[in-house]
Amino acid sequence: MHDTLSLLNNREFPPINREEVKTVQINLGYRCNQACFHCHVNASPDRKEQMSIDTIRQVIQFIDKVKPAVVDLTGGAPELNPHFRELVSEIRDRGIAVIDRCNLTILFEHGQEDLHKFLAQHQVIVTASLPCYTEDNVNSQRGDGVFKKSINGLRLLNEVGYGHSNPDLQLHLVYNPLGAFLPPPQETLEIEYKEYLAKTYGVQFDVLLTITNMPIKRFGSTLVSRGEFENYMQLLKDNYSEENLNSVMCKTLISIDWEGYLFDCDFNQMLGLPFGNLRRKTHIRDLNTNQIEGKSIAVRDHCFGCTAGRGSSCSGALQ
Ligand code: SF4
Numbered sequence: 638m639h640d641t642l643s644l645l646n647n648r649e650f651p652p653i654n655r656e657e658v659k660t661v662q663i664n665l666g667y668r669c670n671q672a673c674f675h676c677h678v679n680a681s682p683d684r685k686e687q688m689s690i691d692t693i694r695q696v697i698q699f700i701d702k703v704k705p706a707v708v709d710l711t712g713g714a715p716e717l718n719p720h721f722r723e724l725v726s727e728i729r730d731r732g733i734a735v736i737d738r739c740n741l742t743i744l745f746e747h748g749q750e751d752l753h754k755f756l757a758q759h760q761v762i763v764t765a766s767l768p769c770y771t772e773d774n775v776n777s778q779r780g781d782g783v784f785k786k787s788i789n790g791l792r793l794l795n796e797v798g799y800g801h802s803n804p805d806l807q808l809h810l811v812y813n814p815l816g817a818f819l820p821p822p823q824e825t826l827e828i829e830y831k832e833y834l835a836k837t838y839g840v841q842f843d844v845l846l847t848i849t850n851m852p853i854k855r856f857g858s859t860l861v862s863r864g865e866f867e868n869y870m871q872l873l874k875d876n877y878s879e880e881n882l883n884s885v886m887c888k889t890l891i892s893i894d895w896e897g898y899l900f901d902c903d904f905n906q907m908l909g910l911p912f913g914n915l916r917r918k919t920h921i922r923d924l925n926t927n928q929i930e931g932k933s934i935a936v937r938d939h940c941f942g943c944t945a946g947r948g949s950s951c952s953g954a955l956q
């Protein structure tokens with residue numbers, strides 16, 4: 638047993654290949670009204686990168702070729718891109734589901750006063766970060782005052798119909814650990830979140846997604862500065878679950894950065910690892926979409942963050 642475990646602990650992440658694309662994830666830019674300490678994008682109000690309207694038009698052409706079931710909009714705060722609403726409308730007009738990775742506080746930014754109504758009108762799935770249901774924990778990870786604003790954001794979304802088990806107005810919350818540990822079981826935590834948030838703040842949501850923190854970018858740097866990086870990597874490797882390998886999200890998701898380059902997932906995008914394990918980055922305008930399925934995926938040690946324990950993806954736990 639000990640020998641097997643040592644072998645596993647030293648292992649490299651197994652090679653994996655793509656299947657049919659079901660989700661196109663688009664990073665609309667790295668600008669955000671927050672600067673959370675766990676952010677794997679290093680997003681902040683000072684970032685200038687934003688997807689241009691020309692690239693958005695190319696993205697729409699790409700979507701028309703790939704025909705995914707879901708388009709997942711992320712950032713930074715994706716809503717800060719000036720073309721966000723145009724893009725959402727275009728995709729929804731095609732009958733494709735849209736996810737907005739919303740940080741909730743954005744609903745109170747200048748120019749976003751009617752955002753909750755826009756999202757409801759277009760039946761966008763709102764996936765919102767709330768790493769804990771207690772004020773101190775959320776503020777310590779996401780910044781002073783973020784918890785109260787987030788609760789008020791949830792209230793606005795509840796008012797327009799989100800979070801009441803309506804399949805057309807789905808509100809998902811995202812939990813990620815506050816430190817260098819794995820998330821607890823998703824189902825148990827969802828019950829706790831629902832009871833506490835309803836009783837204490839009168840807010841409701843549909844589903845809780847638990848996500849493992851990736852040891853890259855701002856969270857990775859924090860681990861390094863605290864001397865916890867090696868232990869965290871070991872924790873991820875020690876908890877490797879073969880069962881999760883078949884359902885890691887990159888098998889059916891493709892990620893596009895703000896300039897229109899392709900990656901196997903948002904984490905690889907942040908690490909600059911080109912799509913398909915290629916040496917150079919591929920732009921959406923140059924990709925033959927018939928050649929996506931079966932392509933090799935660029936895997937590295939951070940991928941153990943997707944397979945540890947119950948597994949992790951942008952849609953929560955894998956098991
Ligand atoms: S984690 Fe989300 S809300 Fe926080 S800085 Fe990053 S993109 Fe913004």
Ligand code: SF4
Pocket residue numbers: 885886887888901902903904905934935936937939940941943
């Ligand atoms: S980090 Fe990205 S490439 Fe690696 S397993 Fe997870 S989703 Fe796939």
